[in-house]
Amino acid sequence: MKTPPPADNATELQQVVDALRGARQRWRHAHRRGGDGRELPSRELLAAMVQALSGALFPMRLGPPTLQPEGEDHYVGHTLGAALTTLRQQAALELRHDARQRGQARPDGDAAELATRFLRTLPRLRELLDSDVLAAYQGDPAARSVDEVLLCYPGLRALISHRIAHELYALGLPLIARVVAELAHAETGIDIHPGATIGPGCFIDHGTGVVIGETAILGRGVRIYQNVTLGAKSIPTDGDGHAVKGRPRHPIVEDEVVIYAGATVLGRVTIGRGAVIGGNVWLTRSVAPGSVVTQADSLSGEG
Amino acid sequence: MKTPPPADNATELQQVVDALRGARQRWRHAHRRGGDGRELPSRELLAAMVQALSGALFPMRLGPPTLQPEGEDHYVGHTLGAALTTLRQQAALELRHDARQRGQARPDGDAAELATRFLRTLPRLRELLDSDVLAAYQGDPAARSVDEVLLCYPGLRALISHRIAHELYALGLPLIARVVAELAHAETGIDIHPGATIGPGCFIDHGTGVVIGETAILGRGVRIYQNVTLGAKSIPTDGDGHAVKGRPRHPIVEDEVVIYAGATVLGRVTIGRGAVIGGNVWLTRSVAPGSVVTQADSLSGEG
Amino acid sequence: MKTPPPADNATELQQVVDALRGARQRWRHAHRRGGDGRELPSRELLAAMVQALSGALFPMRLGPPTLQPEGEDHYVGHTLGAALTTLRQQAALELRHDARQRGQARPDGDAAELATRFLRTLPRLRELLDSDVLAAYQGDPAARSVDEVLLCYPGLRALISHRIAHELYALGLPLIARVVAELAHAETGIDIHPGATIGPGCFIDHGTGVVIGETAILGRGVRIYQNVTLGAKSIPTDGDGHAVKGRPRHPIVEDEVVIYAGATVLGRVTIGRGAVIGGNVWLTRSVAPGSVVTQADSLSGEG
């Protein structure tokens, strides 16, 4: 390999550095960014935080391999302490970013207080996640023990992240919540918007390709298979053709509903308690409690 | 950011630690867990084991970038030795967990012996995987060399993990096997249950969303595209509504079958040798050898 | 756990090492490989390179959490320098591998020059990616800020990797390009072949299961949802049944087209400017500009 003369390489590199600076300045000018320091929370730090929280929630199963029983509470306390420190810092970044977005000099919220309020939700999250573990064990013929579910099932990992993300979202940290959700999406292929409300005992099997939208509401004991979409029917746009943000536009799924692989449910419709939606069904209307909807129905109903 | 007084924060943290201990104790009481030490194998250690085995199987292509030819066998031997040590420890954890589940004082199997038996299967696995590499190269117009397949194709990575997981499953280590399978699922979006039997020369293209169930059997030279499901038709439940575990409930796919993207095949049906299943087909019946099934057929046949 | 006598274990291990060597030799003989040193680029090194390039493109948002404004250009220059060193080495490996494949003694290209030419494309890539960020922000009602898009959206991460991979592909480094693409596929579930041509302002929402083929061409402002396939209709084979490589076989998608979740478009068809393809549509024919194609149309049209 012939090495070009150093001077030339250095010049090339400098030109690219300069051109990239130009591109950044154009962007910052267009979007009124100051470029004054780290602007956003960090994926890496939040990923570590979620891992710490998972270990603190389930120390003997998701914690470090060397953990001994006598150190369990200390591990939990220490890990939560570290997670809390991260959350305070990252929350402060989000609040500042949000204030800057809205042209305010100071953030409205108090990052330390939000972090403490999040901390308090963890025991309740653990109880919810225990109900999800049981649901997976009881719903899957291939599951041999409740522990296997926690260790292996991507649906469970997605729910751990979602239940964390949903609390953060509710506390007013939608950006951090979204990062937490996307980290789980990257690992599991399951894409749950942190705004979605999911009741206890949820079971998502296989999970790849599942999408659950921001305003979706799922009751108790809902079971969902791979490639199911609970989405919006169409996206309302404003005069400029930009999406209008924030209004209810995803399905309500009542208790004990089962939705098989590949089914698509769109819009603010309601799937009544105990209904079964068959594989690959395409559904844009509400369904009565106890109904069974299969592909043929949906085709005749929808076509 | 106003820092709350330390004493309060410490109290808050301690209360959450206490509440989480309470939640763990309730769970352990309900599930008769003793909380006496690490209960389960470790995802992190098994992930490292799979990476070591991949390098030992394909040292010059998946091993360390600095590997030199004269050190190839030593690298293989050293890496296998380390993987074996991990497998013995993790297998002992699974056997103990399994004995505890069944109320036995001692495990039935011998972890060291199982690990040694697994070791012996590796040369055969390498031959099988070589056949998969060739199948991908011959089946994909975008493939430029056999090496590109091994390096890039998620289908190949999923098959390396599956062939390892399947042996572990057959040796009586279903939990470790499942972790290995889910690690590949997380990376590739391809979800193959370790119980599934897959013949040589298998090619899974793109792969995201593929699901192959526990009792599925695939012959030689099968080709599968993204979002194909080889699943169970329905899940039989016992008197309590819990899934009945273990019986054959997934398809048999004979030699040289091709299944295009998005097709769903459910139940213990047989796709005959050389059949072609079109994209998005929904299939719950057997298909004769050499048949071509397209979406219209499936709709008329199934609807 | 009873430990078998060391001598036996050592013998077992040696036998497996020997058998694996035998398997490698058979493969190398069959494929005329020399086993003379590292044959292929390294996924790990290329993954680090992509992360470095992402940070250099968006230093305050994807760079290190501790980056300060006064160090921004130095970080960019340093990171690009390191990425360039990696690219030169990896490109040299690919060129040598390619020459070996074709029985040539020496590579045609010059790795250092290719790396420098790649470097020069980065400012243009940044501008393209800025257009993608804006498209996502304007197209998704759940997006709260342009920054959230860059940090969270898998579609954006896939496009960063694709735009890098596409340049590498165009420069004659298809293997490295493919590794870059597959790294993004593993993280996002979005599988874009590096050969695909994608115009500015592209938005891929959710993304899991999206497949875009090697010869696909997408215009400006195209919007795509999860599980959309832009694929080949069938794979032409030569006399031996092996795939014929390289000819145009994937769709052309014109400006401002929207393709909803689960739609499948196969073959060298053209989707005209501004057309909307509905969810789950199966399409193997061209579509006029401005058309709206829904599932019923496609079924009647295709069945």
Next chain:
Amino acid sequence: MKTPPPADNATELQQVVDALRGARQRWRHAHRRGGDGRELPSRELLAAMVQALSGALFPMRLGPPTLQPEGEDHYVGHTLGAALTTLRQQAALELRHDARQRGQARPDGDAAELATRFLRTLPRLRELLDSDVLAAYQGDPAARSVDEVLLCYPGLRALISHRIAHELYALGLPLIARVVAELAHAETGIDIHPGATIGPGCFIDHGTGVVIGETAILGRGVRIYQNVTLGAKSIPTDGDGHAVKGRPRHPIVEDEVVIYAGATVLGRVTIGRGAVIGGNVWLTRSVAPGSVVTQADSLSGEG
């Protein structure tokens, strides 16, 4: 650089591996070693243990930079738990090694119990070390705060390790104790045998080259400078010319003694309370309380 043909290199490497095996077998035969697994504790693991203990003893000064007040006890508990796990394992290795040395089938002691007994000594060690910190602060005109002493002074670091090592030695773990002592020696140049008894309020300034022997006894408030040796006068040998092990052979240094740089005190002599030993003094006799010994004295006395 011309690469020799691979086969030759591989042969060379194999020959060296074989010759090294031969050397190991000769050693093991001569020393009746079985080569049956890891024989000795690990420097790396013990180094991590000492660092963990240091952090647990002084969390806000030697613990992690990110530690927050509310997490202090949890950090201490978690870190001690991890250190305890390491100590149990390493102590078991030492006990087994010791039993093997003496031809016994089983160790005499119980590693877990020894580890627990060590744990109980920590609060007392902290009080001792607090007295050492004060002594250094009061004795050094360059010290500006008690905290600087803990953070910077090698004498303090050596005493932290020594006080840990001395307890381990007293509990019957002389090998682990020695490793702990040598780790401090490597870092500070201060070589204190774990058997040495050192009273509270000890101050070792600069410290490089200090040697304190196995049976030395130092009272309260002793001050020592660099290159001081408290050694044995001569080494008694048995009939084979090998050293006779274990008998008292190093000095007794009473309370409030000061020994200046480069002084050498050899044999089981006593330096009386409050005595001052001048720089470079060579001393092999006892000294009365309150004496001042300078170089001239020592030369006339010793020469």
Next chain:
Amino acid sequence: MKTPPPADNATELQQVVDALRGARQRWRHAHRRGGDGRELPSRELLAAMVQALSGALFPMRLGPPTLQPEGEDHYVGHTLGAALTTLRQQAALELRHDARQRGQARPDGDAAELATRFLRTLPRLRELLDSDVLAAYQGDPAARSVDEVLLCYPGLRALISHRIAHELYALGLPLIARVVAELAHAETGIDIHPGATIGPGCFIDHGTGVVIGETAILGRGVRIYQNVTLGAKSIPTDGDGHAVKGRPRHPIVEDEVVIYAGATVLGRVTIGRGAVIGGNVWLTRSVAPGSVVTQADSLSGEG
């Protein structure tokens, strides 16, 4: 190994945690510490900072092995930027600690400004260090090249750290300076107080055991061998017997002086220009320019 019952172990651990908290509280009460967060700079972070500065001063020799010429300035800028960030944080910790020590509510200095002022000294430090490299090369018959000196000689490494530490000390950061000095002491066995003033072209050969005190002043071209002490003669104490801090008490060593191994020079004496002090000499008086002092002289002179 018999595992004691978990409950007991947990109790033991908790008791030790409680007792350690008690010890901390007694200390904090006695020394009026608040325990309110990290009190002191971090050795680990400062060690990384020194390594970064060394690389920035000598990029092609002490920087990363992969550094390429075209990236040299970017590496320097990026590394300095990171070192500056660390220095600002650590300096803020020291200033706060210092204010707390003196009972002030706010620090006097401005950490960011001090860090910037330190930054400006680096080009001058590089010139000084270049003179030290030359002095070592010219003074040691075993040195084969100027580069060997920089890479290998502990004396050079100690001087890099000292010249950094001396600037920090002069800027009013004596604690950070001391940590930097002690890190070098631990690595090289050379203990130079950051307050010592050292002229250009200094050469410290071998170096182990060298001690240079806080108020020592060394001229240009001084050469020093192992175990040389430039110390204080005696330590003045106040009414409580505590050391009086801060007054000139170490030697002045003029230009071109050579001091051989083991020599000890104590007190505010002056070694005149070009003097040679022999090995093991013990010296507490001034020496005229050009003198040669050997052991016999010193004995007669001092004894």
Next chain:
Amino acid sequence: MKTPPPADNATELQQVVDALRGARQRWRHAHRRGGDGRELPSRELLAAMVQALSGALFPMRLGPPTLQPEGEDHYVGHTLGAALTTLRQQAALELRHDARQRGQARPDGDAAELATRFLRTLPRLRELLDSDVLAAYQGDPAARSVDEVLLCYPGLRALISHRIAHELYALGLPLIARVVAELAHAETGIDIHPGATIGPGCFIDHGTGVVIGETAILGRGVRIYQNVTLGAKSIPTDGDGHAVKGRPRHPIVEDEVVIYAGATVLGRVTIGRGAVIGGNVWLTRSVAPGSVVTQADSLSGEG
């Protein structure tokens, strides 16, 4: 902490980067350096190489804690392979640097061949080191087992590094040899020039401050304590006052000699077989076999 405006900080940083470049250019101009890429071997890589070689020489005692007996040879082979790769690269750097120093276009030696020749010496080094282990065990009353010696004694660690460095020096790689020696010096305080010749069965006790010069020759069974110098009497200089390099100038120490702590032996003198040199003795003349030299002798003899 008030943050200065970014622009100013960026300017400050850039000015320092520019000034450092200026300093580098002046140095390079003065020393005719091209600044064309990494000039020197890397301490970090050589440190890793020494650790790898130590593990390969003593796998069950200095190798990884998890090593199992059946993997011992594979570990040795793999580790040597990696060390060899490093040595080839680093040797090539030294040879190029040496050629550049002497104004030659190409290195004289062949790095790969030197590395292979070094490899062959390892079995002999292991035998030598076994003799050193025995000598330490037999010579130290505090040693309880041969294994303790290998694990703990800094003298042994220094000899492992020295025996490696001495071979590298003899092969014509004096710079790499020196780095290896200085790494051991930093860890142990024992400074042995790689040129020194040391016979089997050497024991260096405590070791801090020991200096052994380039042309020293030690026979079989020599025992040395801390702070012993085997140095040069004076340094001959050329017309410019620069040291004349390379001629014999350090002591010859015959078989079974013992040299106690603090003794200094200077010049090309011979200490006859079995002689004993007392503590702190200053010696610049030869000593007959079997003599005992104590401090009084030396003073009368030397003064």
